[in-house]
Amino acid sequence: xxxxxxxxxxxxxxxxxxxxxxxxxxxGHRSVSWYQQTPGQGLQFLFEYFxxxxxxxxxxxxxxxxxxxSNSRSEMNVSxxxxxxxxxxxxxxxxxxxxxxxxxxxxxxxxxx
Amino acid sequence: KQEVTQIPxxxxxxxxxxxxxxxxxxxxxxxNLQWFRQDPGKGLTSLLLIQSSQREQxxxxxNASLDKSSGRSTLYIxxxxxxxxxxxxxxxxSRRSQGNLIFGKGTKLSVKP
Numbered sequence: 001x002x003x004x005x006x007x008x009x010x011x012x013x014x015x016x017x018x019x020x021x022x023x024x025x026x027x028g029h030r031s032v033s034w035y036q037q038t039p040g041q042g043l044q045f046l047f048e049y050f051x052x053x054x055x056x057x058x059x060x061x062x063x064x065x066x067x068x069x070s071n072s073r074s075e076m077n078v079s080x081x082x083x084x085x086x087x088x089x090x091x092x093x094x095x096x097x098x099x100x101x102x103x104x105x106x107x108x109x110x111x112x113x
Numbered sequence: 114k115q116e117v118t119q120i121p122x123x124x125x126x127x128x129x130x131x132x133x134x135x136x137x138x139x140x141x142x143x144x145n146l147q148w149f150r151q152d153p154g155k156g157l158t159s160l161l162l163i164q165s166s167q168r169e170q171x172x173x174x175x176n177a178s179l180d181k182s183s184g185r186s187t188l189y190i191x192x193x194x195x196x197x198x199x200x201x202x203x204x205x206x207s208r209r210s211q212g213n214l215i216f217g218k219g220t221k222l223s224v225k226p
Contacts, residue, residue: 033213101147102147
């Protein structure tokens, strides 16, 4: 079974731009969660989607948004990029909920200049 | 607020040694605890999941235990090898986290040949 895939793997953007990241979960998994990883803050939860609905959201500004499609694939969008948004963005999938075992993708490394 | 602490932050051991990584959490209402491994610049690999009804899990040379009453989990690695060098992260799920993972900052392990 293929694992979680994320595209693109690397992105370089400038301040003020916006970016869209994509995540394809493991086949059959319906829950997709997004996390941000930085050296200072570690891994922090962004949001979780299940059956195309946002089920939970972490403590991030409204510039961070996401959505999930009927095939469970998910995208996250960051608008008006700031230098502090530079991070590794990780997507995780699980069969039903965030409390099931979660499987992570390789991440998207975003650099904001 | 659920907090997860990992001690030590870094550990260097000679090959062949048995070692223990520690994880403590403030919320005793934790019901799942998952251990991950992260190689530099990569995503997270799930190692072990301990669910609410369990006290420990084993996979190969790895054994993880969970003691909810003391708010602690340990990851035991037997006969360490250079290939075990990575950052090990524990993450808990509780009602307060609304079913999503709260991560510790990790223990960076280096196994010297």
